[in-house]
Amino acid sequence: MGDEPLAIAIDSTAEEGPRRVYCRLCGRPLTGAGSRRTGLGPTCDAKLHPPAPDIRTRRHEVAQDTLPGLDPPAG
Structure with missing residues (x-):
């Protein structure tokens, strides 16, 4: 295990902060x-x-x- 390369380089220039989530x-x-929690934007939701x-609104007089x-x- 000591010679195996890491899956992700430690010094890589990955974005810092929260990851982007798309609709x-x-x-x-x-x-x-x-x-972000539901995975849908307000318009699509x-x-x-x-x-x-x-x-x-569905009731009406008859x-x-x-x-x-x-x-x-009669009286």
Whole structure:
């Protein structure tokens, strides 16, 4: 083991600091901690995981006839 060359030279000019992480979808460099953790930029994450629709926007009023027996008594 003493004669074997090292896989990475100790005096190599490697970049100091955090390694670059790129978006898995578009390939752009990621800068935010959350984006780096998920591997997706905010735009690409929004494309893959759109927000759920608000249930209040799906409700609407419907015109209905009064149910039999619920008419106010004539009197």
